[in-house]
Amino acid sequence: METEDFAADAALFARMRQMWQDVDPVPADLVDRMVATVAVEDLSREYALLTLVEASQLSSVRGESDSATLQFSDGTTSVLVHVTAAEDGSRRIDGWVDAATLAIRLVQAEREWSANPGDRGRFVFENVTPGVARIRLVVKDAEGEMYDFQTPQFEV
Amino acid sequence: MGAMTHEGAEASVGSAEPTRWARAAALFVKWRDGDTRAMDELVRLMTPLLWHVVRAYGLDRALAEDVVQTTWLTLVRRHESITEPQAISGWLTMVARREAWRVGKLQRRADPTEAESLEPHLPARESAEQTAATDDESRRLWLAVAQLNERCQRLLRIVAFEERPDYARIAQDMAMPIGSIGPTRQRCLGKLRTILEGDGWGGDSDGD
Numbered sequence: 001m002e003t004e005d006f007a008a009d010a011a012l013f014a015r016m017r018q019m020w021q022d023v024d025p026v027p028a029d030l031v032d033r034m035v036a037t038v039a040v041e042d043l044s045r046e047y048a049l050l051t052l053v054e055a056s057q058l059s060s061v062r063g064e065s066d067s068a069t070l071q072f073s074d075g076t077t078s079v080l081v082h083v084t085a086a087e088d089g090s091r092r093i094d095g096w097v098d099a100a101t102l103a104i105r106l107v108q109a110e111r112e113w114s115a116n117p118g119d120r121g122r123f124v125f126e127n128v129t130p131g132v133a134r135i136r137l138v139v140k141d142a143e144g145e146m147y148d149f150q151t152p153q154f155e156v
Numbered sequence: 157m158g159a160m161t162h163e164g165a166e167a168s169v170g171s172a173e174p175t176r177w178a179r180a181a182a183l184f185v186k187w188r189d190g191d192t193r194a195m196d197e198l199v200r201l202m203t204p205l206l207w208h209v210v211r212a213y214g215l216d217r218a219l220a221e222d223v224v225q226t227t228w229l230t231l232v233r234r235h236e237s238i239t240e241p242q243a244i245s246g247w248l249t250m251v252a253r254r255e256a257w258r259v260g261k262l263q264r265r266a267d268p269t270e271a272e273s274l275e276p277h278l279p280a281r282e283s284a285e286q287t288a289a290t291d292d293e294s295r296r297l298w299l300a301v302a303q304l305n306e307r308c309q310r311l312l313r314i315v316a317f318e319e320r321p322d323y324a325r326i327a328q329d330m331a332m333p334i335g336s337i338g339p340t341r342q343r344c345l346g347k348l349r350t351i352l353e354g355d356g357w358g359g360d361s362d363g364d
Contacts (some may be wrong), residue, residue: 009345015297016316019207022294026207030221034228035199046193084336 005042010115022048029102036102036138039148040114047136047150050074061130061156072151077139079149083156091128097121099139104145111116128156176201177245177319184244188235199228202245205317206252212313213256214306215263223259227252246325249318253329300351305334308344315341 028035039045050072061068061083068083080096093106101117109132115123117137137149174182180201186194206227210220230251238247301309307330314326327334 012348013312013316015293016301016312018291019294019301020208020211020299020313020316021204022209022291023298024211026204026220027217030207030224031203034203034224035196038195038199038228038232039224041229042192042195045195064176140237150279 032140033102036146036148039138040103040105040136045148047133047148048074050077050079050149050151052152052154053078056092070154072135074149077147077149079135079137079151081135081151081154085130086127089130090126093125093128093156095123095125095135097123097137098141099141102138102140104135104137106133106135107150130156132156165248169257175319176205180245182247183243188241198244202248203228205245206248208317209249209252209314210256212317213253213260213312214310215256215260219259219263220256223252223255226255230255246318246320249314250325250329253314253326257329296355296357300348302355303351304344304347307340308347310345311337311341312348314330 002023018127050071051074053073054069054071056067056069062085064086064087070081070083072079072081078098082094084092084094086092095104095115097104098121101121103122104115104117104123106113106128108129112127113125113128115125117123132153133156134151134153136148138146138148140146150152180198183198183201184195184328187198203224206214206224207220210223210227211217215223227248231248238244240247301312304312310330311326323337327337330337332340
């Protein structure tokens with residue numbers, strides 16, 4: 001192809017790029033959410049560790065009438081976790097994060113669960129196998145800075 | 157054009173900046189070498205490109221987001237099988253195109269009228285502010301592109317955003333013969349130019 005044609009085509013493609021960026025822009029928070037989703041998935045990553053600041057008397061759930069509540073924090077970000085047993089013996093984990101949460105994941109040795117962080121930092125993991133687990137999450141502060149954390153292991 | 161020494165320069169058309177293709181490769185190699193934060197930058201660099209490639213397949217915005225996410229998770233889970241880290245940009249867009257094609261087929265089957273006839277022709281106008289902000293030139297160009305057939309629209313959008321379009325793979329993904337992609341691309345560009353000329357493209361003073 002002639003150089004001139006090539007340059008003219010390249011210019012038209014550049015205008016089309018601009019046009020699609022204008023009429024069909026990338027959703028505002030998509031990039032941050034993708035960064036967070038990949039981060040909680042990346043096992044090679046080193047996460048800042050939250051510490052256990054409070055646990056209910058019952059540290060593990062044995063049966064349907066049991067429940068356990070744990071709170072983790074690094075002094076700035078807190079994660080509250082409430083574990084209950086379902087009829088089928090699996091666990092349900094209701095949680096709450098006091099920061100805008102972009103991605104959150106529950107990790108066990110054999111399996112992982114994703115949750116969609118909902119309004120006001122709430123999240124739910126259902127049908128979780130009883131055993132040792134930890135939670136990984138990525139949050140964004142008011143300045144838009146992103147942080148990733150993991151809890152110590154706890155029994156569900 | 158000046159001398160360019162780095163890899164991937166051939167695609168950068170007169171720019172001294174490393175191409176996105178080259179930057180993506182460098183970040184991926186850094187990540188593999190243990191710099192976990194390089195992945196964040198790779199995701200930031202490539203997500204907008206993946207969005208436009210996926211949207212070229214006419215998926216609605218929610219499905220397009222899912223496909224972009226699947227593409228990234230595929231990278232994390234299968235990165236060990238990537239034998240050419242230098243070609244990571246092309247690998248990602250290939251995964252995105254294949255997933256978009258697969259998901260698009262399901263969407264069309266589930267809702268033939270919506271997916272086939274409406275979605276690819278309607279740009280997302282999320283708010284009045286955004287509509288107002290849309291550049292007039294972009295609007296006219298979009299109206300011209302919208303007159304092309306669906307295949308042309310898809311091909312032009314993919315080629316516009318992929319720095320190094322892989323014609324063999326695009327041909328496979330679009331169910332077209334490999335040899336026809338280059339000519340099809342030129343034919344689509346030619347049609348677009350004809351429409352634009354008919355609209356008096358180039359004179360900026362007319363219209364609103």
